[in-house]
Amino acid sequence: MTYLLLYIQFAKVGLLGFGGGLAMLPMIYQTALTFGAMSKGDFSRLVAISQMTPGPLAVNAATYVGFNTAGILGAVIATIGEATPSFILISLVVTLLTRFRENPLVEGGFTGIRPATAGMIGSAFVMVSESAFGTMDPIPIVICVVSVFLVGKVKMSPITIMIIAGVAGAVLCRP
Amino acid sequence: MLSSWLKRNASVVRIESLETYPVADISATGFFMKRWSLIPPKGRIQMSVNTVKEDELRDVGCLRLFWEFFKLGLFTIGGGMAMIPQMQSLMVDKNRWVTEDDIIDCIAVSQSLPGVIAINMATYIGFKKRKLAGAVASTIGVLLPSLIIIIAVTVLLRNISDNPYVQGALTGIEAAAAGMIGWSAYTIARRVVKNVFAAVLAIVAFFLITFLKVNAVWVILGAIVLGILYDHFTQRPEADGKEVE
Numbered sequence: 001m002t003y004l005l006l007y008i009q010f011a012k013v014g015l016l017g018f019g020g021g022l023a024m025l026p027m028i029y030q031t032a033l034t035f036g037a038m039s040k041g042d043f044s045r046l047v048a049i050s051q052m053t054p055g056p057l058a059v060n061a062a063t064y065v066g067f068n069t070a071g072i073l074g075a076v077i078a079t080i081g082e083a084t085p086s087f088i089l090i091s092l093v094v095t096l097l098t099r100f101r102e103n104p105l106v107e108g109g110f111t112g113i114r115p116a117t118a119g120m121i122g123s124a125f126v127m128v129s130e131s132a133f134g135t136m137d138p139i140p141i142v143i144c145v146v147s148v149f150l151v152g153k154v155k156m157s158p159i160t161i162m163i164i165a166g167v168a169g170a171v172l173c174r175p
Numbered sequence: 176m177l178s179s180w181l182k183r184n185a186s187v188v189r190i191e192s193l194e195t196y197p198v199a200d201i202s203a204t205g206f207f208m209k210r211w212s213l214i215p216p217k218g219r220i221q222m223s224v225n226t227v228k229e230d231e232l233r234d235v236g237c238l239r240l241f242w243e244f245f246k247l248g249l250f251t252i253g254g255g256m257a258m259i260p261q262m263q264s265l266m267v268d269k270n271r272w273v274t275e276d277d278i279i280d281c282i283a284v285s286q287s288l289p290g291v292i293a294i295n296m297a298t299y300i301g302f303k304k305r306k307l308a309g310a311v312a313s314t315i316g317v318l319l320p321s322l323i324i325i326i327a328v329t330v331l332l333r334n335i336s337d338n339p340y341v342q343g344a345l346t347g348i349e350a351a352a353a354g355m356i357g358w359s360a361y362t363i364a365r366r367v368v369k370n371v372f373a374a375v376l377a378i379v380a381f382f383l384i385t386f387l388k389v390n391a392v393w394v395i396l397g398a399i400v401l402g403i404l405y406d407h408f409t410q411r412p413e414a415d416g417k418e419v420e
Contacts, residue, residue: 014290016395021291022356026384027391045345048352049328054249055321056293063325072326079322083298083314086290090298091310093284105403106287112402115373116394118364119380125357126385132349140350147354152362161351169347174339 002035002070003077009034010062010081017082019117021050021057025124028061037069044131047124052162058082139172233271235304237312244297244316251293258293262300272304293317372405 009031017024025047032038038046050060059079066078132140143165150156150164243265251258259282266272273281277300285295294314301313335341368374376398383389 016289016392018289030390044349048349051352053324056291058291059321060325063322067326067329079318083294086294087298089288090295091302094302108403108406109399111406112398114367115376116380116398118367119377121360122381123384125360128353128356132353140346143347143350144354147351148358151355152358162348165347165351166344170340170344173343173346175342
């Protein structure tokens with residue numbers, strides 16, 4: 001039963017997740033909550049790790065939620081669930097439609113989805129922040145501000161930033 | 176067809192013109208590709224000089240598709256758009272499995288449809304080459320690295336997460352991740368919010384999900400309906416004589 005639920009819930013994420021990994025995060029988090037297998041802290045930890053490991057963020061998240069809920073088989077099922085709608089839709093589009101982007105309904109839909117995507121990434125930001133700054137310790141906040149500067153102004157690689165932040169955290173944020 | 180028009184009119188195609196929405200460009204692979212000048216800055220795809228024609232395409236088996244997408248999944252940090260340059264050089268220039276047109280269509284379609292962009296692209300190319308079997312092989316290939324790595328990392332962390340140094344490092348990484356997500360929210364908002372409608376929609380979506388805990392599914396569905404209505408009432412006069420070029 002858990003397996004079936006995992007499959008259905010993640011198929012829903014795959015079917016309605018627009019805008020790439022970060023924009024899909026709130027939806028995946030809400031899905032994770034329905035399984036009760038993880039806390040907000042677990043989830044934002046996963047997001048942080050996903051930024052450093054290979055593979056698409058949304059796939060990593062599905063794997064993680066599935067694994068924590070129902071072990072390896074759960075991970076496989078959640079991931080396949082997330083891929084199923086892509087699979088069906090893409091196969092249909094490749095065989096049937098070539099002009100679907102010029103359809104006014106599709107265009108109109110994206111007029112709405114684009115701004116909503118920005119809102120959802122903002123929501124993902126709050127989610128991860130709540131966990132990172134929960135203790136009101138000033139050091140994580142400083143690390144956050146510095147990393148915004150490094151990614152935005154210095155254009156440093158995210159991996160490098162993550163490694164620096166990890167080392168800084170190990171030294172300064174030890175409980 | 177979008178791609179044939181692009182081909183006729185430009186040797187350099189701007190990815191931005193193909194984007195349905197901007198995708199967060201905080202992926203490390205994208206960064207390295209830019210640094211090594213594998214893709215020119217500002218999101219351009221350089222069309223290769225030796226155009227591959229339809230009848231020059233080579234065949235490819237499912238096993239090879241699986242293996243190539245496995246490698247793409249393994250070496251692409253950040254996923255989605257970061258995969259494009261490697262995919263293009265591998266599939267078009269090196270192996271002649273698909274044409275540039277196919278790649279452009281693949282990007283456009285993968286971004287317009289819901290779901291994980293990397294999965295969409297793998298399915299698209301796989302289906303194009305080997306129908307359903309190819310799509311299955313490519314998709315499993317691109318998924319497998321994530322599956323293995325995340326399970327390994329999770330198990331590893333369970334065993335060492337009591338260590339204070341590990342906990343400190345994770346806190347630091349989380350803080351940095353928050354910063355980068357905030358940055359990408361800012362850059363994307365700056366690009367998509369072009370009028371009052373978009374601004375209100377972005378803010379309302381943010382509030383509904385963050386504070387009222389509304390399910391994101393409803394927010395997406397609502398945004399689609401509102402977008403269609405908005406377009407319907409604002410662009411009515413020119414809707415019929417739409418210029419494709």
